[in-house]
Amino acid sequence: MTEHIPTPEEVLLVGEIVAAFGIRGQLKVRSLTDNVAHLRRKIKTVYVGPKLKPYQIKEVFEHKPGLLVFTFEGIATRTDAEGLRGSEVFILESQAVPLAKDEYFIHDLYGMQVLLEGGELLGTVREVLQTGANDVLVVQREQQPEALIPIIHEVIVEMDPAQKRMVIRLIPGLLGD
The missing domain is CATH 2.40.30.60 (RimM)
Structure with missing residues (x-):
């Protein structure tokens, strides 16, 4: 066999x-x-x-x-x-060990759409940086520089790997604007 x-x-x-x-x-x-x-x-x-x-x-x-x-x-x-x-x-x-509620596999984040709380599309996850303190998403944006989004509770409002989407809350200075 x-x-x-x-x-x-x-x-x-x-x-x-x-x-x-x-x-x-x-x-x-x-x-x-x-x-x-x-x-x-x-x-x-x-x-x-x-x-x-x-x-x-x-x-x-x-x-x-x-x-x-x-x-x-x-x-x-x-x-x-x-x-x-x-x-x-x-x-x-x-x-694999079943994931807890707020856990995720890093590979599930690639290609995920990142939306702002108001529903506006920020971009798509291109890379995940493992910095030690917390993971950081590299988000590819249309006609703009990439955005670095920390995966912390203050920023991530909702994450749905099954739907390949997440919603984030902008905090001052996050996008450098």
């Missing part, structure tokens, strides 16, 4: 393979998830690289904060592991 290869729309990026670890095919992965325990307990298969090749997880542990070590079925040598260096690691989005 061959395993189903998911489409890019069905997966969620959880890390990037940065190096081999040891001589037995283990992989050092820069983690993009806060839910390492969920990954360790609930996820049996990850999908690697642009072709989303499935790998069964034999073991995963946190080596250092933000750095995981994976052991995959079929990857038994350092040379095998080095061949995957630079590849992204995905899980099925349907297997």
